[in-house]
Amino acid sequence: xxxxxxxxxxxxxxxxxxxxxxxxxxxxxxxxxxxxxxxxxxxxxxxxxxxxxxxxxxxxxxxxxxxxxxxxxxxxxxxxxxxxxxxxxxxxxxxxxxxxxxxxxxxxxxxxxxxxxxxxxxxxxxxxxxxxxxxxxxxxxxxxxxxxxxxxxxxxxxxxxxxxxxxxxxxxxxxxxxxxxxxxxxxxx
Numbered sequence: 324x325x326x327x328x329x330x331x332x333x334x335x336x337x338x339x340x341x342x343x344x345x346x347x348x349x350x351x352x353x354x355x356x357x358x359x360x361x362x363x364x365x366x367x368x369x370x371x372x373x374x375x376x377x378x379x380x381x382x383x384x385x386x387x388x389x390x391x392x393x394x395x396x397x398x399x400x401x402x403x404x405x406x407x408x409x410x411x412x413x414x415x416x417x418x419x420x421x422x423x424x425x426x427x428x429x430x431x432x433x434x435x436x437x438x439x440x441x442x443x444x445x446x447x448x449x450x451x452x453x454x455x456x457x458x459x460x461x462x463x464x465x466x467x468x469x470x471x472x473x474x475x476x477x478x479x480x481x482x483x484x485x486x487x488x489x490x491x492x493x494x495x496x497x498x499x500x501x502x503x504x505x506x507x508x509x510x511x512x
Contacts, residue, residue, distance in 0.1 A: 359386030
């Protein structure tokens with residue numbers, strides 16, 4: 324029944340994103356909206372005499388607002404600047420990114436991590452189980468995934484938050500040991 328509700332009301336995601344003026348950033352907020360729809364399907368009570376679409380719209384909107392608030396706080400706390408941040412728009416409406424304004428042929432990413440290190444890291448990650456990869460990707464936003472909290476990961480996977488924490492710690496240990504095997508020193512705890 325939950326799957327059917329999600330499939331039948333999938334278009335609500337687009338409606339809510341459009342209503343919240345987030346539709347032009349669909350790729351960034353779609354995953355969060357899906358989580359809201361899944362929560363709505365899990366928590367819907369037909370006896371309350373409210374349409375599922377009304378309930379789901381509220382859940383999707385609340386999930387997006389919660390994400391936006393936490394993301395805003397994180398940006399204020401970290402006070403970091405992304406190279407992919409739009410700093411202004413040109414007169415013809417084209418976005419100008421910070422990385423476009425760095426002088427010379429400097430490629431900061433290549434200086435920090437060589438392609439050889441990345442290749443070896445991918446080999447290590449490919450040896451992980453499916454659930455380990457899932458938790459790793461969504462814990463750290465790898466492969467353009469959204470960063471989710473342990474609580475959100477627990478809800479999505481059906482695991483307890485403690486188990487998500489254990490799996491994440493185990494994955495980081497595997498990566499650290501794998502990098503050591505390749506001769507890289509890991510100074511993290």
